[in-house]
Amino acid sequence: MMHTTKELQKKVQDIFDNKNYLSEPQGLYEPIQYSLSQGGKRLRPLLALMGSSVFGGDLEKVVNPAVGLEIFHNFTLLHDDIMDQAPIRRGVASVYKKWDTNTAILSGDTMFVLAYDYVTNSDPSFLIDVLRVFNQTAREVCEGQQYDMNYETQEIVNVDDYVEMIRLKTAVLIAAALKIGAITAKASKEDAQNIYDFGINIGLAFQLRDDLLDAFGDQKVFGKPIGNDIVTNKKTYLYIMAYDRANTKQREALDRAYSLDNNEDKITEVMKVFRELNIREVTEKMIDDYYQKSLVYLDAISVVKEQKSELYSFAKGLSLREV
Amino acid sequence: MMHTTKELQKKVQDIFDNKNYLSEPQGLYEPIQYSLSQGGKRLRPLLALMGSSVFGGDLEKVVNPAVGLEIFHNFTLLHDDIMDQAPIRRGVASVYKKWDTNTAILSGDTMFVLAYDYVTNSDPSFLIDVLRVFNQTAREVCEGQQYDMNYETQEIVNVDDYVEMIRLKTAVLIAAALKIGAITAKASKEDAQNIYDFGINIGLAFQLRDDLLDAFGDQKVFGKPIGNDIVTNKKTYLYIMAYDRANTKQREALDRAYSLDNNEDKITEVMKVFRELNIREVTEKMIDDYYQKSLVYLDAISVVKEQKSELYSFAKGLSLREV
Numbered sequence: 080m081m082h083t084t085k086e087l088q089k090k091v092q093d094i095f096d097n098k099n100y101l102s103e104p105q106g107l108y109e110p111i112q113y114s115l116s117q118g119g120k121r122l123r124p125l126l127a128l129m130g131s132s133v134f135g136g137d138l139e140k141v142v143n144p145a146v147g148l149e150i151f152h153n154f155t156l157l158h159d160d161i162m163d164q165a166p167i168r169r170g171v172a173s174v175y176k177k178w179d180t181n182t183a184i185l186s187g188d189t190m191f192v193l194a195y196d197y198v199t200n201s202d203p204s205f206l207i208d209v210l211r212v213f214n215q216t217a218r219e220v221c222e223g224q225q226y227d228m229n230y231e232t233q234e235i236v237n238v239d240d241y242v243e244m245i246r247l248k249t250a251v252l253i254a255a256a257l258k259i260g261a262i263t264a265k266a267s268k269e270d271a272q273n274i275y276d277f278g279i280n281i282g283l284a285f286q287l288r289d290d291l292l293d294a295f296g297d298q299k300v301f302g303k304p305i306g307n308d309i310v311t312n313k314k315t316y317l318y319i320m321a322y323d324r325a326n327t328k329q330r331e332a333l334d335r336a337y338s339l340d341n342n343e344d345k346i347t348e349v350m351k352v353f354r355e356l357n358i359r360e361v362t363e364k365m366i367d368d369y370y371q372k373s374l375v376y377l378d379a380i381s382v383v384k385e386q387k388s389e390l391y392s393f394a395k396g397l398s399l400r401e402v
Numbered sequence: 403m404m405h406t407t408k409e410l411q412k413k414v415q416d417i418f419d420n421k422n423y424l425s426e427p428q429g430l431y432e433p434i435q436y437s438l439s440q441g442g443k444r445l446r447p448l449l450a451l452m453g454s455s456v457f458g459g460d461l462e463k464v465v466n467p468a469v470g471l472e473i474f475h476n477f478t479l480l481h482d483d484i485m486d487q488a489p490i491r492r493g494v495a496s497v498y499k500k501w502d503t504n505t506a507i508l509s510g511d512t513m514f515v516l517a518y519d520y521v522t523n524s525d526p527s528f529l530i531d532v533l534r535v536f537n538q539t540a541r542e543v544c545e546g547q548q549y550d551m552n553y554e555t556q557e558i559v560n561v562d563d564y565v566e567m568i569r570l571k572t573a574v575l576i577a578a579a580l581k582i583g584a585i586t587a588k589a590s591k592e593d594a595q596n597i598y599d600f601g602i603n604i605g606l607a608f609q610l611r612d613d614l615l616d617a618f619g620d621q622k623v624f625g626k627p628i629g630n631d632i633v634t635n636k637k638t639y640l641y642i643m644a645y646d647r648a649n650t651k652q653r654e655a656l657d658r659a660y661s662l663d664n665n666e667d668k669i670t671e672v673m674k675v676f677r678e679l680n681i682r683e684v685t686e687k688m689i690d691d692y693y694q695k696s697l698v699y700l701d702a703i704s705v706v707k708e709q710k711s712e713l714y715s716f717a718k719g720l721s722l723r724e725v
Binding site for chain 2: 225
């Protein structure tokens with residue numbers, strides 16, 4: 080039986096509303112409780128439920144791995160925030176900032192164990208399959224973070240390398256959530272692969288939209304300060320495309336803008352060149368390309384179209400999102 | 403069929419000699435290769451093999467979880483060395499020192515995934531049981547590290563709290579290695595519990611011996627500089643017992659000694675009080691108590707005594723070790 084996205088969102092919310100991670104020693108578990116009760120989009124557990132629902136799966140069987148996916152995602156945020164020196168997460172202090180680096184390391188490690196604990200509580204009939212996807216994905220997410228850090232100091236990053244980085248760092252976990260949902264619903268291997276590839280393309284579109292919103296988003300809607308990627312000289316898709324398309328004069332303007340000390344001036348000047356080079360339109364085009372590609376895989380999934388309608392609208396919403 | 407400890411040690415060495423962890427991105431996998439090729443005692447995989455052998459298990463079936471245990475152990479060292487600011491590990495620079503903190507965090511996380519990868523490749527007939535032990539143990543090791551860090555700033559640590567800390571931080575992984583070996587050999591639940599409890603007591607003796615060797619060991623044999631725990635004011639069993647047994651005058655002498663700036667003087671003065679208070683003998687007694695307790699559990703394991711002879715001598719060797 081099919082569930083609406085709204086129903087599944089409600090179910091995800093119920094799952095997490097009832098969770099309490101507090102235990103002894105408090106210094107270890109309080110940061111975990113803090114991290115997991117800040118909310119966020121809960122996108123990955125939602126996708127796991129959707130991945131089950133589209134194949135008519137028993138939702139109860141996807142709950143444990145779905146929780147594992149969300150805890151794993153939050154674990155990566157704890158460690159990423161140390162590595163990226165990011166003081167704010169979801170509008171509040173990140174764990175390493177509120178406590179300290181050691182706490183963020185160790186509470187993060189514990190969340191990783193918790194994630195595996197939930198995954199282990201999957202139905203034994205598909206436990207190994209879920210674990211295999213989970214392990215490979217976890218490893219790829221680490222690889223993606225490493226590339227992301229490498230690119231900070233690497234002079235030239237080309238578009239292909241960038242896309243591969245965001246595939247590993249962001250898209251594989253979104254794809255894995257859908258695939259794990261499908262596995263728990265006993266989908267065929269082909270369908271599990273199709274929903275995974277659908278997820279990869281939606282995930283790439285999702286991250287490119289994130290890059291775009293950082294520069295062109297509405298701060299009130301987006302929730303994060305606009306221009307943060309520009310201020311930190313982050314080599315986003317926009318940055319890479321701007322240098323790619325710039326003529327000599329525009330390249331000099333970009334160099335000058337990116338080396339400004341005053342953040343407001345820096346954002347203004349970089350945005351000026353972005354606009355001149357139609358970076359917004361170029362990025363929108365790329366997002367739409369991945370969105371269209373995702374639909375090919377969604378089309379290929381062997382269930383009747385009506386059963387997939389929620390995934391079609393969700394994909395559309397995710398690639399067009401303003402938040 | 404029974405294997406000698408020597409045979410099993412040879413097998414463990416063969417397993418790790420043939421391993422290569424290098425992959426892309428190099429910045430992520432080189433520190434892993436570095437960490438896992440430094441050797442060390444390979445105690446945990448050896449114990450996993452012994453735990454199988456005592457029950458006549460098929461050694462091939464314990465290889466994957468045994469490798470997972472060793473990688474997990476090394477992962478904890480990468481993160482612990484950051485938290486404890488320990489620049490040296492096995493006589494060479496620790497990963498965070500040779501590279502940097504971010505590298506030690508992320509390569510450590512990746513090792514954690516690798517560990518689960520190996521565990522997942524266990525025989526499906528006992529995968530869940532192995533995973534349950536592994537998850538619980540991993541969580542307890544994190545809790546132990548948290549208590550260890552808490553005790554750095556906590557004024558008074560009593561002996562029971564200290565023993566609970568080393569149980570979590572060190573003993574549970576040793577016990578888990580033995581138990582996982584037993585599980586792969588299809589030992590009964592009672593025997594698996596007995597070998598676990600044997601491991602806990604051996605693990606406590608092992609860590610107390612470590613505390614003792616730091617102060618009373620022979621540097622040439624021990625491999626680490628003597629007195630490091632004293633220099634860093636670490637609240638070891640020796641420290642706690644010294645304060646416990648000291649009269650007012652001796653307590654003042656300890657306070658004075660521990661606040662000395664010159665490391666050589668500090669070690670000399672602290673050792674003077676340790677000797678006065680018979681701390682060596684007190685600790686030897688405690689080690690022997692745990693050793694004797696371990697034998698009760700070893701006795702209870704339902705295989706003929708000859709089949710357990712290697713475990714009896716191993717336990718004796720471990721609690722009497724000078725290295």
